[in-house]
Amino acid sequence: MRFTSVLAAGTAAVLALGLTACGSGDGGGDGGGGTDDVTITMLPKNLGNPYFEASTAGAQEAADELGATVEEVGPDAASPDAQVPFINTAAQQGVGALVVSANDPTAIGDALEEARSAGTKVVTFDSDTEPQFRDLFVNQASPEGIADKQLELVADQIGGEGEIAILSASANATNQNAWIALMEEKLASDYPDIELVEIVYGDDDDQTSFDKTAALLQSHPDLKGIVSPTTVGIAAAARYVSTSDAKGRVAVTGLGTPNQMREYVEDGTVEAFALWNPTDLGYLATQAAAALASGDIAGEEGDTFDAGRLGEFTVGADGEVLLGDPYVYDETNIGDFDF
């Protein structure tokens, strides 16, 4: 998945969330029936990746609340079959559940099937396998959710009317194109006063995105907002706007990571941007894994389970659980994140 690989390019630093501290307070007692002895293995794409450190912190938080134990294992590099030995080991240990972000949709399929036949429940998060290899997939965001949230942000920031442009990744990036198509539909139906004047492609390259931003501002003097549904693009656009006379006049929003955007949120170039919250994602995946392992749910469509502070979730078609709308980062909360 192109987008997560971009995400994975986060800066190094261990997550120190305020949330983790709050969570442990009311844990202990209310773990519910049979979850006390559940052991869960957390298998991210690779270790040492700030994005997954954030999701593991969420997993730890959920485990503390449930009285379960979580162990994180994983390869150093995110190559397709590097996760196989870790899956085999977890199956031999007889862990209750395996929470995995798949490096490849099929390469780890056999290993997962073997683990499941040994009684281990498998939950994928962030990056899915083929549906037959896992019990549940905890999806970080739906394309509709991502498209809607970005439009909501930009409409809010430009006062509901005016010209906007989109700065995308490469012209053939599947995710971005799907989101842009949804945004175009939604613009036509729900935002009649906002005009999308141009879509440009920065190729997920800082320099190209930066120069394209300059060109956008040149060629559309009345531009009021730039939406960049890619972490590289939004940072480059924000950097250009922050040092130009368009600062304060042209809104920049889209999908970004807190570390990349901190500078521009603090200096006022960017009001707010969106992305899912990897801590919540790890938290929800662990809650789902514990519910499966303790037999509270079977993973069928329509099953519901309680996910602690995030509330109740329902399993959708193809065993998918949707985390919800993307999380909005702004001046008030960006200091709480470090990935």
Next chain:
Amino acid sequence: MRNVLRRREAGIALALLVVIGVTTAVQPGFLLSAGGWRDLLLTPAILVVLAVGQAVVVITRNVDLSVGSVLGLTAYLTGRLFLAAPDLPILVVALVAVAAGALLGLINGAIVAFARVPALVITLGTLYVYRGVTLTWAGSDRIDAGDMPRTFLGLGTRQVLGVPVLTIVGAVVLLAVAYYLHTSRGGRQLYATGSDPDAAALQGLPVRRRLLGAFALGGALAGLAGVMFAARYGTVSSGAGLGMELQVVGAVVVGGVAIFGGSGTVAGAALGAMLLLTINRALPVVGIPDFWQRAVVGVLIIGAIALDRVLANRRSRRLAAARDTDPPATTPPGDAPPGTGPDDREEATA
């Protein structure tokens, strides 16, 4: 005066003025707004520095394809230095990066000069090696704007009397290198080496030393460009400068530096860099769709090479005609010290 107008550089400068003029007519803000004026001068600054370095290498009948990777490595180094020691003076960081670039260039030069393998192949190899080092070092890590001092990032956009600092850096580099190439003995020897390596060796010119110097200078300037890149873009990932070598070679060729060495000026290369990037910025403003822009740049490069070829043919015909009518006195084949002659000659043909 006529001589000045007939120079290759004048043609490129004219093309540049036409591009600026037409685009400004379509969208006055392209030149006449504060942001437009700044971008016009600022955007080409990094490529100008790279192109000056590349021109020196190409003049010796070599090419350095690794400059994009050197830029990436030194830009990342710049960020890491600031992370490790936030109080380090900017000048010290810049000097370290330039020295690192010079070292990387020297490695290229040493392999080309001593192993006698074509520079195209060697630097294609080091392009991957240097990029690999950056990838290993950086991994999925990245330098963000917040990791570098504000004063340093400020240099990326600050202006002195309406001229951006980075542009001033580019202009100083251009003037210094142009002066060296035009007036010093070493500079002239670079041209001699490139125009006929065998003859240069037979003349007893220190061909090998000149090659090392040219590559080291090219590397040092790529290191400087890395520092400028970090200041300008504020974000350095392991992919910084990816593919830039082609832009640089394009700029040099468009600027009239013959790819077979021996002729051209760094001023031409700098103008070529400005022309390429200004066209890049002008095309969207005049309404040419994103996807066509690269094609237009490609046509420009091919056109420049074709023009080069035509001019070279015409010149050699004219020289041949001049020779037939007025044969010059033959000079003895040089006063090379007997020991070094053959050695240098072989290397020069590499």
